[in-house]
Amino acid sequence: MDSLKEISKQIKKSNSIAIFTHVSPDCDALGSSCALMTALNKMNIKTNLFIKEPLTHDQTKLFSENKILNTECDVSNYDLFIATDVSALNRLGEYSTIFNNSNNTIVLDHHYCDKKIGKFNYIDNNSSSACEIVFSLLKELKVDIDSEIATMLFVGISADTSSFQNSNTNSKSYLNAYELCKLKADIVKANQILYENKTEKEIKFEKYLLNNYKIIKNCAYIAIDKKILKKLNGGKADCSSFSRKLVSIENIIYGFSLVEEENGLFGLSLRAKDGYNVKIIAEKFGGGGHICASGAKFHAKNIKEATQKVLEAFNK
Ligand SMILES: [Mn+2]
Structure with missing residues (x-):
C-alpha cells in the first residue's frame, strides 16, 4: 500500500483532478468525494467531481449538488484521477473505463479488495469510512479544514457507522469525530438530516x-x-x-x-x-x-x- 504522504505528493504535483466514487452513492461516498473536491479547490488545484446519478432528497440537504458534474468526463482535461470509497472497477459505473485506461490514478478506500485498481492505493479496512481516510489525507496536505468540509466528513463517518453503532466503529472513529467536532462540524444538522428526518x-x-x-x-x-x-x-x-x-x-x-x-x-x-x-x-x-x-x-x-x-x- 502507498502512504498518504506519497499520495499527497502526487496530488500536489497535478494541475487538474477528476474525482469519482461508487454507483448508488451513499453519504460516505459523497462525504469523502465532496470534501476532497472542496479542499483541493481551496488549495487552488482545479478539481471536479463526477457522479452520474442524482442525489436523494436528504443528500441534497448535506451536499451541494450543483458542484457535482453528471456529464461525460473529458479525459484530456485532467492529469490525475482519484476514486474514493470504492476499490472495484465495476463499482465505478460509467467512469470505470476512464479510470482503468488512465495511468495516473489514486484509490482511497476502506473496502477490502485483493486487486489494486489504482497506480497509488491507500486501502485501510480498519477505517470505518472513506471519510476517515480523506480526513487523514487532508491533514497530510495541510489544507485548512473549514466547518463545511468538517461537516461533510462527519456525515460520512456517522452514516457508515450508523451513528457509531456498526462493528466498524473503533477508537479512531470516535477520535476523528471528536476532531471534526472541534473543527466545527455541524453535528446538529448532520444528525437531524440523517436520523430525525423521516417522511x-x-x-x-x-x-x-x-x-x-x-x-x-x-x-x-x-x-x-x-x-x-x-x-x-x-x-x-x-x-x-x-x-x-x-x-x-x-x-x-x-x-x-x-x-x-x-x-x-x-x-x-x-x-x-x-x-x-x-x-x-x-x-x-x-x-x-x-x-x-x-x-x-x-x-x-x-x-x-x-x-x-x-x-x-x-x-x-
Ligand atoms: Mn464507505
Whole structure:
C-alpha cells in the first residue's frame, strides 16, 4: 500500500483532478468525494467531481449538488484521477473505463479488495469510512479544514457507522469525530438530516417491513417485488435500511432484503451481527462489500425464485 504522504505528493504535483466514487452513492461516498473536491479547490488545484446519478432528497440537504458534474468526463482535461470509497472497477459505473485506461490514478478506500485498481492505493479496512481516510489525507496536505468540509466528513463517518453503532466503529472513529467536532462540524444538522428526518413515505415503508418480514432460524428477511414498490409508491432506495433494521432483532444473526429493481433484476442487501460473515453470500451473487454489510445484484425469474436462491446460499 502507498502512504498518504506519497499520495499527497502526487496530488500536489497535478494541475487538474477528476474525482469519482461508487454507483448508488451513499453519504460516505459523497462525504469523502465532496470534501476532497472542496479542499483541493481551496488549495487552488482545479478539481471536479463526477457522479452520474442524482442525489436523494436528504443528500441534497448535506451536499451541494450543483458542484457535482453528471456529464461525460473529458479525459484530456485532467492529469490525475482519484476514486474514493470504492476499490472495484465495476463499482465505478460509467467512469470505470476512464479510470482503468488512465495511468495516473489514486484509490482511497476502506473496502477490502485483493486487486489494486489504482497506480497509488491507500486501502485501510480498519477505517470505518472513506471519510476517515480523506480526513487523514487532508491533514497530510495541510489544507485548512473549514466547518463545511468538517461537516461533510462527519456525515460520512456517522452514516457508515450508523451513528457509531456498526462493528466498524473503533477508537479512531470516535477520535476523528471528536476532531471534526472541534473543527466545527455541524453535528446538529448532520444528525437531524440523517436520523430525525423521516417522511410519511418512510414510515409507510417501515410499516410494511414490520408487518411482512419473515424469520427462518437466525435469519430475518423481506422480499419486495415491483408490484409492492408500486403500491407503496416508492423505489429501491426506500428499502435501503431494511436489512440493517432486520439484523437489529434479538437472536437474529443475519438480515437481508431483496428488492426487484427492474423486471427480473434483484438487489440484495445483507447484514450480519458482529463476528458473522455475509460477504461470502454477496460474492456468490457477484457482489461484495464488508464482512458484516454487503450487497449484490442478480437475475431471477421472479421474487419467489430470487428469495429461494438466497435462502439456499445461506443453507450452504
Ligand atoms: Mn464507505
